[in-house]
Amino acid sequence: MATERRFRILNSVGRVIRTDPDKVALTEAYTVLTDTIVVKILDLAMRIGESMFAVGASAHDVTFAIIRVARVYGLTGVHVDVTFSAVSVSYHRGEDDWPTTLIRVVRAASPDHAKLQRLQALVVDITDGMDLDEARLAFRIIRRTPFLYRPIVVLFARALLAVGVAILYGASPIIIGLSFLAALAAAFTQAGLARLQVPLFFSQIAGGFVITAVTAVVAALGHAEVAPFVDVQPSIIVASGIVLMLSGLTVVGAAQDAIDGFALTAGGRILDLTMQTLGVVLGILIGLEAARIFGVSIPLPTDAIPFGSLVAQVGGAIIIAVAVALFNGAGMRIILVSAFLSTIAILGYSATIALGVQPPGASAIGALLASFIGILTARGVHVPSVAVTTAAIVPLVPGTAVFRGLLGIVDSDGTAEGMLDGVGPLVLAASIGIGLAAGASLGLYLGTPLRATLASVSKSRARLRR
Structure with missing residues (x-):
């Protein structure tokens, strides 16, 4: 029992010093970011953010969700701009490439907290390792979900x-x-x-x-x-x-x-x-x-x-x-x-x-x-x-x-x-x-x-x- 406790303490000290590769989420960033892959990632991230904004989320939560989804799939340095009526996302891979920019107009806000709850759960699932195509399908299902009550x-x-x-x-x-x-x-x-x-x-x-x-x-x-x-x-x-x-x-x-x-x-x-x-x-x-x-x-x-x-x-x-x-x-x-x-x-x-x-x-x-x-x-x-x-x-x-x-x-x-x-x-x-x-x-x-x-x-x- 004492040996097991000592082993746990050593593990805790080790986690303070270094990261554990086994604890990294299974989601893998795409090693080859083609234009098609970049557009798919940005489109998913932006649509999730736009839907969250339309059903009552704050601009900060929307920005955080978009950046979080994009980073999971390998896009770092994504620029997000949220205004009262539009959400824009831009990603620039390097000096030799054109930036990829997507813009969506946000319809009039109509609170739907059940849908917001499902969208936030989807962001967590993506962070935990959901595949890109699977995430896109899950989002389409959430987006088409009707309002909960008559x-x-x-x-x-x-x-x-x-x-x-x-x-x-x-x-x-x-x-x-x-x-x-x-x-x-x-x-x-x-x-x-x-x-x-x-x-x-x-x-x-x-x-x-x-x-x-x-x-x-x-x-x-x-x-x-x-x-x-x-x-x-x-x-x-x-x-x-x-x-x-x-x-x-x-x-x-x-x-x-x-x-x-x-x-x-x-x-x-x-x-x-x-x-x-x-x-x-x-x-x-x-x-x-x-x-x-x-x-x-x-x-x-x-x-x-x-x-x-x-x-x-x-x-x-x-x-x-x-x-x-x-x-x-x-x-x-x-x-x-x-x-x-x-x-x-x-x-x-x-x-x-x-x-x-x-x-x-x-x-x-x-x-x-x-x-x-x-x-x-x-x-x-x-x-x-x-x-x-x-x-x-x-x-x-x-x-x-x-x-x-x-x-x-x-x-x-x-x-x-x-x-x-x-x-x-x-x-x-x-x-x-x-x-x-x-x-x-x-x-x-x-x-x-x-x-x-x-x-x-x-x-x-x-x-x-x-």
């Missing part, structure tokens, strides 16, 4: 998110039901406009208008003292709709690209995020103005609507995370991890608020905890970290602050004091959004080196058991 499931999942937001705020059963119906109407409206190929900006306007119209009807029925609608909080309906329509925005991806140095990609994503947010704002403003013309007034909350009890917060956060994971095409494993991380985020937020920290800072802490634990958990359960992080921070999106600000601007009648009352909540909402993006990005960067260290320790222990 459209009707996606629509009801979007409406379920509004239910989670209403529960998060401790709403009454009638408000929860109305939030579900309003969100479902907005989801069907946006789905119909998508089939007509209406730009997303106008689709966001239509969705915001539908949500506000339902809220105005509820407020009118409450003023008329119709039994089920008396003493209800219609503001929660709009807040739920705002979270619904902002839940698909790539806040974390845009912040991560900006920090990684992909300024052009980050700028494109931020502009896209801004336009979609402005669409929601315009839709709500149009709805509020139309309600005012018809003599319907929605009561302006004097203070921010607080979250409900801790049980309601956790239950609402879990429902929101599950709904986000569903309409982003996530599998059961991603759904379960998202639900767990959303609980971590909301508990971290509530604990920080209890300590007297303001909502922007508390939101950043909640997002930081969720993303940090998420990136450590993601490796062990083989899920994309961006998928679970996105679903976890959606419960902290400032829906009520946005609505209070917009309603204050509409009720201001152009006076400076009234405008300031409306601008204040909007500034708070923007601060919370920045806090979420910064906290989530910081958590990813703090967790990445620790995850690498844990991975190396696991590999070392696995070798010692042999």
Whole structure:
């Protein structure tokens, strides 16, 4: 036993000094890189990267995947350029040869986290020794895999998110039901406009208008003292709709690209995020103005609507995370991890608020905890970290602050004091959004080196058991 232990220690010391040829992956770099082989390798690497980018990966992850695949098959020094709408890959073998450059235009990003999970698994398989032709075939199978859920499931999942937001705020059963119906109407409206190929900006306007119209009807029925609608909080309906329509925005991806140095990609994503947010704002403003013309007034909350009890917060956060994971095409494993991380985020937020920290800072802490634990958990359960992080921070999106600000601007009648009352909540909402993006990005960067260290320790222990 002592001899065996001494032998293991000597092996560990030897691995520190030199590499072990037997541990090298079986994938062999092509000794003769003909033009055909180079194009095949670059085409596979670029298509994998382009597909990852189209389903929600960051520019850094896309660049790393492309370089990693190309290096496995013998192409070193590959140049990759990722912009908001295109991916280009270039390889120059030497001074006497022409460079080989491939470019692919990236279609509009549409999150599909199950496909992203399979693409990341394919990159790992390639690194572990998959043949080039076999890898090309595996990629074609993944690329043609349809979205995991039927459209009707996606629509009801979007409406379920509004239910989670209403529960998060401790709403009454009638408000929860109305939030579900309003969100479902907005989801069907946006789905119909998508089939007509209406730009997303106008689709966001239509969705915001539908949500506000339902809220105005509820407020009118409450003023008329119709039994089920008396003493209800219609503001929660709009807040739920705002979270619904902002839940698909790539806040974390845009912040991560900006920090990684992909300024052009980050700028494109931020502009896209801004336009979609402005669409929601315009839709709500149009709805509020139309309600005012018809003599319907929605009561302006004097203070921010607080979250409900801790049980309601956790239950609402879990429902929101599950709904986000569903309409982003996530599998059961991603759904379960998202639900767990959303609980971590909301508990971290509530604990920080209890300590007297303001909502922007508390939101950043909640997002930081969720993303940090998420990136450590993601490796062990083989899920994309961006998928679970996105679903976890959606419960902290400032829906009520946005609505209070917009309603204050509409009720201001152009006076400076009234405008300031409306601008204040909007500034708070923007601060919370920045806090979420910064906290989530910081958590990813703090967790990445620790995850690498844990991975190396696991590999070392696995070798010692042999």
